[in-house]
Amino acid sequence: MQVDKCIFFSCVALIAVSAVFSLSLPVFTVLYFNYEPYHFFVRQLAVGVIGIFLMWGISRLDPDKSLVWIGFCLFGFCAIAMGAMHALPSSLVTDAGGAKRWIRLPGFSLAPVEFFKIGFVYFLAWSFTRKIDGTKKSLKEEFGLILPYLFLFLVAVYLIAILQNDLGQVVVLALTLAVMMFFAGTSFRLFAIGIGLAVMLASIAIVTSEHRIARIKSWWGTIQNMVLSILPDGMAAALRVEDTGEAYQISHSLNAIKHGGFFGEGLGAGVFKLGFLSEVHTDFVLAGIAEEIGVLGIFVITGVIVFLLYRIFRVSSKVENKVYHLFTLGVGLLISFSFLMNSYGITSITPIKGIAVPFLSYGGSSVLALCIGIGMVLSVSKKVKD
Incomplete structure (x- = not known):
């Protein structure tokens, strides 16, 4: 039985691109600090190499013996870590905007939430297979069936959105949970109700946070003139919001993309990374890449990601084991939603959520967690019968 080499080499290609741009994009940060x-190139390259070997090593394991241990360890230990890290002293955790998101280890830091997402998806796949049989049930019966999962998700919301002030990760998990639940065998009406509940929870999380309200207003201020111009005057006047603040990041992101044009300014020749776009090597990495290698380069990178997702979903559709089917589907959904939310955010289609671009954004935890998840998918791919 052979692993899906196309998945492996697609991930290697994306990691290589990430290493190249971790040398080019953070130049202002390097000089300023x-x-x-x-600094960034060596760290990202080291993490990438470790991730590739980790992905390769996990792919060689027998999924019937190993995946359940990997999945449950990631789910359990990372959930405990996310809850416990807020009681740890500042010498052991890294604080960002008042939220403790990284555990400091010798020489590097880890974000437990990135690994928790992989474990969460495996737990859902394992549990859905045992609880949801696909038979027709009343809405009340279905709701009773998924109630424990809603409670589990609320715990995840508390750990991630409340304690870590990271709504973007919760949105990714909510969408992944809803789609996996549907493919596990629940009805479309329950799926629609789940999406509605997720929207309601997100709305509550936004209106109860001044920081998130300010982000929404800033985003709306960027696009409202374009949107309101096509509406009747009375409706446009009612929806117009004054004093929205300047959306500097979005404006610079759009300008960087425009400045790059079709072919780009050349590798290393971008100017918006020079203090205009903060976090250009993390949250705004696609904008930085677009300026240097243009729309053509972004098109090629997007093509690699789409091809990677196609191969992952192909494994999901062909594998006979339902746990493996749902797990590989979930990993593909995590990558899909993360990429879409980031790309939509930097182009002002949606508000910015602070979601890393899979494999491309600088950051060891995201790359390593994804490599573990892809390694598990590669292990499952050996069970596919062509």
């Missing part, structure tokens, strides 16, 4: 010239 007086880092070593190759």
Whole structure:
């Protein structure tokens, strides 16, 4: 039995692109904070190499014996870590905007939420297979069936959105949960209700946070003139919001994409990374890449990601084991929703959520967690019968 090599080499290609742009994009950060010239490049390259070997090693395991242990360890240990890290002293955790998201280890830091997502998807796949049989049930029966999962998700909301102030990750998990639940065998009406509940929870999370309200207003201020111009005057006047603040990041992101044009300014020749776009190597990495290698380069990268997703969903559709089917589907959904939310955010289609671009954004935790997830998918791919 052979692993799906197309998945493996697609991920390797994306990791290589990430390493190249971790040398090019953070130049202002390197100079401003007086880092070593190759600080980000060396770290991202090292993490990428470790991730590739980790992905390859997991792919060689027998999924029937190993996946359940990997999945449950990620789910259990990372959930405990996310809950416990807020009681740890500041010397052991890294604080970002008042939220503790990274555990400091010798030489590097880890974000448990990135690994928790992979474990969460495996737990859902394992549990759905045992609880949801696809038979027709009343709405009341279906709701009773998924009630424990809603409670589990609310715990995840508390750990991630409340304690870590990271609504974007919750949105990704909510969408993944809803789609996996539907493919596990629940009815479309329950799926629609689940999406509605997710929208309601997201709305509550937004209106109860001044920071999130400010982000929404800033985003709306960027697009409202274009949107309201096609509406009747009375409706446009009612929806117009004054004093929305300047959406500097979005404006610079759009300008960077426009400046790059079709072919780009050339590798290393971008100018918006020079203090205009903060976090250009993380949340706005696609904008930085677009300026340097243009729309054509972004098109090629998007093509690789789409091809990767096609191969993952192909494994999901062909594998006979239902746990493996739902798990590989879930991993593909995590990558899909993360990529879409980031790309929509940097182009002002949706508000910015602070979601990393799979494999491309600088950050060891995201890359390593994805490599573990892809390694598990590769292990499952050996069970596919062509």
